[in-house]
Amino acid sequence: MEIQRIVLRHMKMDLLHPFTTAVGTEYDKDFILVEVKTKDGISGWAESVAAIDATYKEETVKTNWHMMEDFLIPLLLKEPISHPDEVFERFHHVRGNYMAKAALEGAVWDAYAKQQGVSLAKALGGTRDKIEAGISVGIQDSVDELLHMIEGYLKTGYKRIKVKIQPGWDLNILREIRLRYPDIALMADANTAYTLDDIDTLKAMDEFNLTMIEQPLGFDDIVDHAQLQAQIKTPICLDESIHSVDDVRKAIYLGSCKVINIKIGRVGGLTESKRIHDLCEANGIPVWCGGMLESGIGRAHNIAITSLSNFTLPGDTAASSRYWKEDIIDPEVTVEDGMITVPTLPGIGYEPNRERIDRYTLYSRTFHA
Numbered sequence: 001m002e003i004q005r006i007v008l009r010h011m012k013m014d015l016l017h018p019f020t021t022a023v024g025t026e027y028d029k030d031f032i033l034v035e036v037k038t039k040d041g042i043s044g045w046a047e048s049v050a051a052i053d054a055t056y057k058e059e060t061v062k063t064n065w066h067m068m069e070d071f072l073i074p075l076l077l078k079e080p081i082s083h084p085d086e087v088f089e090r091f092h093h094v095r096g097n098y099m100a101k102a103a104l105e106g107a108v109w110d111a112y113a114k115q116q117g118v119s120l121a122k123a124l125g126g127t128r129d130k131i132e133a134g135i136s137v138g139i140q141d142s143v144d145e146l147l148h149m150i151e152g153y154l155k156t157g158y159k160r161i162k163v164k165i166q167p168g169w170d171l172n173i174l175r176e177i178r179l180r181y182p183d184i185a186l187m188a189d190a191n192t193a194y195t196l197d198d199i200d201t202l203k204a205m206d207e208f209n210l211t212m213i214e215q216p217l218g219f220d221d222i223v224d225h226a227q228l229q230a231q232i233k234t235p236i237c238l239d240e241s242i243h244s245v246d247d248v249r250k251a252i253y254l255g256s257c258k259v260i261n262i263k264i265g266r267v268g269g270l271t272e273s274k275r276i277h278d279l280c281e282a283n284g285i286p287v288w289c290g291g292m293l294e295s296g297i298g299r300a301h302n303i304a305i306t307s308l309s310n311f312t313l314p315g316d317t318a319a320s321s322r323y324w325k326e327d328i329i330d331p332e333v334t335v336e337d338g339m340i341t342v343p344t345l346p347g348i349g350y351e352p353n354r355e356r357i358d359r360y361t362l363y364s365r366t367f368h369a
């Protein structure tokens with residue numbers, strides 16, 4: 001594949017509802033949209049999950065733009081690519097910056113799948129034609145509001161409910177949810193809000209039969225998590241502290257978790273996501289696909305990777321309408337009976353809507369080979 005040009009767009013879209021976690025509230029979404037144009041006229045698309053600030057991980061929209069512009073795009077444009085797996089290797093000497101790398105690599109994967117005439121899911125080795133949709137519910141002003149939202153999402157058919165927790169918004173809400181819904185698949189995401197000093201609270205969560213607790217401890221920790229996992233029954237799922245297949249190998253060795261959340265952006269792309277998926281499968285560790293409030297383009301990538309066999313737990317991939325008044329793809333992502341149909345058209349399988357993309361673009365820059 002010969003890349004002729006790469007277009008970066010700094011996008012800004014309003015979220016329908018504010019989203020609050022242990023680290024802050026998001027009202028709108030700034031992100032970088034990547035379009036890779038090949039010599040034979042194909043456009044491959046992806047988005048970076050780096051946010052405007054560094055509250056989730058250290059990468060931001062601006063650091064991504066800098067890394068893409070000054071280092072990653074020149075590497076990508078240097079010589080042709082025969083398979084998207086090569087992109088990870090080509091970026092290898094640039095340390096970290098996984099989200100920036102993943103966005104460029106993802107656009108190459110989409111272009112490659114389109115060139116081959118197959119869906120991205122198929123190009124990745126996916127086997128499912130439908131995936132289970134789960135939903136991540138932010139911290140609310142009151143327990144009543146939270147219960148009301150959960151009721152709505154269950155009516156829509158979502159297969160599992162994830163609630164954001166933090167000290168003071170944890171045992172109380174989990175108890176209320178379980179009183180009302182004793183049997184639903186329920187999990188909690190702490191986004192690093194606890195330490196081992198909170199062991200009593202974390203142990204107390206065992207009574208709620210959660211499918212897992214996500215990232216209770218430090219964003220870069222796998223050692224304390226191993227200590228915690230040895231003392232609680234609830235399976236720990238790692239999100240923030242996993243960036244590579246090597247991180248997963250070490251976490252399995254230490255016993256830091258029983259489940260892995262794969263976010264394509266956090267681990268440097270689809271190729272590394274597949275490697276993590278395979279290692280987890282070989283070790284009996286189920287995986288699921290995390291979300292970063294993506295537009296339809298990132299969402300399409302999440303749907304494609306979730307079609308792989310070891311994505312056995314519902315992820316955070318929800319319908320477009322849960323986030324946006326209008327999405328930037330046609331058709332938008334919909335959930336029916338709690339399921340999302342994996343597209344079979346070539347590439348990501350949804351058509352980017354250029355009119356809407358232009359409307360949400362703050363600025364753009366084109367890089368020529």
Ligand SMILES: O=C(O)CCC(=O)c1ccccc1C(=O)O
Nearest residue numbers: 056136191290291292293294316
């Ligand atoms: O609906 C989604 O996209 C998932 C939302 C979510 O939980 C999340 C959103 C932004 C940053 C981190 C996380 C997380 O999984 O920790």
Ligand SMILES: [Mg+2]
Nearest residue numbers: 189214215239
């Ligand atoms: Mg998380």
